Amino acid sequence: MKLGIMDVPNERSSHERPVLRGLGLAVLIAMAAGGILAALVYPLLGYPYVSTNTITVVAGSIAAGLLGLAEDLRGLSVRVRSLCLLLIASGVAASLLWQPQLFGGSSGLVSPVFLQWVSGWLETDLPLWGLLLLAVYAVLFISSYINVANFMDGLNGISGFHGVIAGLTFAVVGYLTGHGWLLVVGLVLAAGFGGFLPWNLTKPGAFLGDVGSYLLGGSVAVTSFAALVAGIPFLATIGPMVIYFGDVGATLVKRVRAGKRWDEPHKEHVYQRIQQLGYTHVQASAITAGCTAVASLLGIGSLFTGLWGTLALLVAGLAVVVCYSLLPRVLPARTQP
Template identity: 85%
Template sequence: MIGIGGAFVIGAVTLVLSLLLPFAVRPWLFKLGIMDVPNERSSHEKPVLRGLGLAVLIAMAVGGGAGALLPPLLGESYVSSTLITVVLGSLAAGLLGLAEDLRGLSVRIRSLCLLLIACCVSTSMLWQPQLFSEASGLASPVILQWVSGWPTQSPLPLWGLILLAVYAILFISSYINVANFMDGLNGISGFHGVIAGLAFGAAGYLTGHGWLLLAGLVLAAGFGGFLPWNLTRPGAFLGDVGSYLLGGAVAITSFAALVSGVPFLATIGPMVIYFGDVGVTLVKRVRAGHKWDEPHKEHAYQRIQQLGYTHVQASLITAGCTALASLLGLASLFTGLWGTLALLVGGLAVVVFYTLLPRLLPRRA
C-alpha cells in the first residue's frame, strides 16, 4: 500500500483538482440549465447553480483511483480490494445523484438503486476475497473489533455475515439519503466531508490501515476543494451528485473500516450528528401527523439558521458538534470496555445537545 507520504501527495492532488475542475464543469452545468430553484425545503432565496459536486466526484475518482492503481506500478505486489470497493461504491452513489440532477428519478427507482449499491458494496466487503492480501497474498477474512483491545472476531459464521450484510445495506442506503437531507446550507456538506475525511484518515493512521488513511484524505480534500466555490459569490451547490457522493463515501468508508477491525465508535463518530438530526426531525414530523417525505425546513441546522445565524455560522455549529463526536469516536481507539461505554454516553450527549440548540441559542436580529 502507498505510504504516508504518498497518501498526502494524492490528497494534495485531489485538493488541487477539486479547486480547479469547477472552471471546466460550470460552463457545462450552465448550458444544461441545472439550477437550484428555492422551494419549501430551501434556505436560500435566489436560484443558484447546482451540480458542482461533479467536479468533486472527478477529483475523488482520480485520487482514489491513483491510490488503488499506483502500488502495482510502483513495484508493490498487491492492491487493496477494500480501497477499490470504497472508490467504486462512492462513485456509483455520486453517479446516481448525477442522474437525479440531469433527468430526475422516481422515488422507487432511486430507492432500488441505493439498495443495489449498498448490496454490491456489502457483498464485496464480506464475501469477495481480497484481490491481493495486504499481508500474504491469501484471502483476507472479515475482522470485527467492536471495542479496542477485545479479541477480534474472525472468521464469522454464515449467519453473522448475513446479519452484517443486512446492517450494511440499511446503513449505507439510509446514510446517502441522510446526507442529501442535510445538504441545505452553504458550507454544511463541505465541512462534513472535511471533518469525516480527517477523522477516517486519523483512524487509518492510528490503526495502521493505509487504505483508510488514503481514503480519508481523498474525502477531506475533495470536499475541501469545493468549499471556496460554495462560500463565495455567486456561489454554487453540490447538487444530488455531490450529496449522494458525500453520503456514499462516508458510509462505505465507515463500514469498510468496521469490517477491517477498526473499533465501532471510531467508524461511526463522524455520522452521529447527521443521523441524530434526521432521525429526531422525522420522528417529530410523523408524531405531528405530517408526511415524512414532504419538503420542510424543520431540521435542527435549519432552525438554527432561522434564528438569524448566517449559513456559515449555522453550518459551523453543526460541524463543531460533528468534530466533537468524531474526536470522541477516535478516543475509543485508546480505551477498553468501560471507556468505550463512557465515550458512547458522551457521544449521545453531544447529539442531544445539538438537537436542543435551536431552543438554547439566542435569537439574532
C-alpha cells in the same frame, strides 16, 4: 433552469435566489481520480495485492454520485431511487465481506472480516449467518446514510465541512491503526470536499446538487463500513456520522408524531432551525460541523479504551447529539444587518 443546473428556492431551501448547482460532478471526478491513483499506489510500493477496500470505497462512492447525477438531470421515482440505493449498498457489502485478493494473494473468495466492536475485543472468522447479518446491516446503513446526507445538504458550507471532517477523521484513524488504505481514502475525501468549499462559500456561490450530496453520503458510509470490517473499533467508524443521523432521525420522528408526511419538503431540521434564528449559513453550518468534530474526536478516543471507556464515550456521544438537538431552543436569536 431548463437544464436543471440552477437550484430554484422551494419549501426545503434555505437560500433566497437561484444558485448554480451540480458542482458535485467536479468533486466526483476529482475524488475518482484520486481514489484510482490511491488504489494503484499499492502494487507500485511492492504490496502483493491492490487494496480491495480502496477499490470498493472508490467504486461505491462513484456509483452513489452517478445516481445523484441521474437525479439531477432526469429525476427518479422514489421506487427507482430506493432500488438503486439498495443495489449499490448490496454490491459494497458483497465486495467487502466476500472479496478476492487482487493481483496476488490467495485465489477464490476469502472472509476479510475482523470485527472489533470494542478496542481489544477482536473477532474473526464469522460464521455464515454472522456475515449475512452484517450484510443486512451494511445495506441498511449505507443506503440510509446516502439519504441522510442528501437531507442535510441545505446550507452553504454544511456538506463541505462534513466531508472535510469525516475525511480527516478517517485519515487519523487509519494512521493510528496502521491502515494505510484508510489514511489515503480519508485524505482523498477531505481534499475533494475541501476543494469545493471556496466555490460554495464565495459569491455568487454554487451547490453540490444531488450528485455531490449522494457522493458525500456514499463515500462516508462506505468508508465507515469498510473500516469496521477491517477491524477498526465501532465508535471510531461512526463518529463523523452521529450528528447527521441524530438530526435526520429526530426530525423525521417529530414530523411523524405531528401527523405530517415524513417525505414532503420542509425546513425543520436542527441546522435549518439554527439558521432561522438569524445565523448566517456559514455560522449555522459551522455549529453543526463543530458538533460533528466533537463526536468524531470521541470516536477516535475509543481506539485507546476498553469496554467501560467505550461505554463512557458512547454516552458522551449521545449527549453531544442531545445538546445539538436543543440548540435551536437555547441559542439567542440574531438580527441580521
